[in-house]
Amino acid sequence: MSDLFTPLRLGQLELDNRIVIAPMCQYSAKDGAATDWHLMHLGNLALSGAGLLILEATGVEPEARISPADLGLWSDATEAALGDVIRRIRVYSPIKFGIQLGHAGRKASSQVPWEGSAQVPPGAGGWVPFGPSAVPFRPEDVTPIALDAGGLERVKTAFADTARRAARIGFEAVEIHGAHGYLLHQFLSPLSNQRTDAYGGSLDNRMRFPLEVYEAVRAALPAHIPVIMRVSATDWVEGGWDLEQTIAFAHALKDRGLDAIHVSSGGLSQLQQIPVGPGYQVPFAAAIKAATGLPTIAVGLITSPTMAQEILAAGEADAIALARGILYDPRWPWHAAAALGDSVHAAPQYLRCQPSGLRHLFR
Template sequence: MSELFTPYTLRATTFRNRAWVAPMCQYSSVDGHPTDWHLVHLGSLARGGAGLVISEATAVTAQGRISPFDAGIWNDEQAVDYRRITDFIKAQGAVAGIQLAHAGRKASTGRPWQGHGPIPVAEGGWQTVGASALGFGDWPAPRELSTDEVAELPSIFAAAASRSLEAGFEVAELHAAHGYLLHQFLSPLSNRRSDRYGGDFAGRTRALLEITAAVREVWPADNPLFVRLSATDWVEGGWDLEQSIAVSARLADLGVDLIDVSSGGLDPRQRIAPGPGYQVEFAEAIRSKAGIAVAAVGLITAPAQAEQILADGQADAIELARVLLRDPSWPQRAAHELGDSIAWPPQYERGRWPS
């Protein structure tokens, strides 16, 4: 059996394979509630054979949405609406995961296909908040969160995690990447605070570590907890790989089971030269130096490529994104190409590739 289709266990949760769905925003929620689109979108990815299906960045407060059309889990009614989706994902043999997020200064923006960019308050947007009153590029500056407001974030994220459990999710991931609020605290480019949540490495990582501890306390001991990090800002003087390794080791001590390793998104000055597997080296470094499991993501599109990353010990799982939008059955096709056999829904059995 290939590495990609060998089952993988974290705590008491076993994933049927290591081909996982990365969180992908759909900008299709209504007041934070999932819709039929989410049922079909996430359900089709579970039906296609993925081992883990992580829903999109899901805001822990209304203010924390990337756009007015983003998913949320800041109230119990939203959690109830997710249950039919998580039930369907699990019925297909996949594990259901949720990414808990707050967009910070990158909130209150439009749908990408309608002109991505800040939405003014007069047009239905809202005042954004951030680690410091520094805008993303030429976007409006956020209001800096007070020390007391930052200290309240752990309870806000923990409440969202508790609702996620009630909604049927089995894996929770904290979004500390791509320039959103928790990443804004980590990077010296966006965090100029003078209180205990700013300054040196200890201060800039404090919010993430306090939130992680609070979520781990309410998240069941048998259920895995992930954190997504941008391993580097791709800007001189910003958050970098060495700091990512250091915070990953601290997160492991707090009960985090896996780091979902991405990069960038904090500063429009970033200079990235993307190519096949361009972020894998970051995942490999965190895995080897921080002693924690990692998922690799970013232009991993071919089954043989994914298999080689796992076989070489560079990552423990592969997260897939755009390639799954093109081909929701990618895991089933990959299994065929790698000479493996995985379960198909009986309704689709007649569509299997010839052996």
């Protein structure tokens, strides 16, 4: 058996293999509620044979959404809509489901990508965003409201409440979004966090709120549900958040019982200079894994089964996450199993499509 198709344990959760479908925003919710698009999209990916499917960034409050069309889980109505989607998919798929809980912070209230991603002003269906400081993402954006003590408590409570809703729905893992320039990443980076209180300045202070959110989520969930933290390992900007600080944050999270870390990069500043290429973020995952021993998920232009297998065999990560690549090829795990001589779960309705030369591919 290849490393890619070896089972993986995250806390008390055992995954069938080490292929993770990364969160990918769909911008297709209605007032935060999941729609038929989510049933089709997630149902398709749930038949992929991956070990874990993590849902898109899900707003913990209405103002947490990246766009007005983002998925949310802050009310009984949004819980019922998403719960219905997941229950219907589970009838046909044994895949493990995770959900990413997020708050966009100063990057909230944006148009959907296919309409340009510009900020939607308050008078046109948008809202004034929140952030660690009154510093907008782009000069033309509305200046965010710096969260005061009450706001910090509100957001922390919202993360915990949303985690409880996720557990009631039956999600088997929860990922906290601390990457890509969204609220928790904004607190971590000195480029966006210009506070002078206990939540700004030193590294310990900038880590304080993200760690409090993690602790609130962990406390809200039963022990059998693992918690994953998504991080940007670097801002790709001089003087910003970097790998050394990420490793310190990972150590602090490990001390508090984190089950796994999902390593990405960038998204905080328009000044970022990213040398994009195959596996360009893997060295960050490898460094964090080596320094902390945390189960680590690598992501970012990992496109071939051979590349994924080599990363795992070299000990650079414990799991491989796919995003755009699995949208392009929703049967990537099937093809990976075929290429590596392994087997993968397939729905019985699809067993007849097994190629004649690969009689042991499906199980």
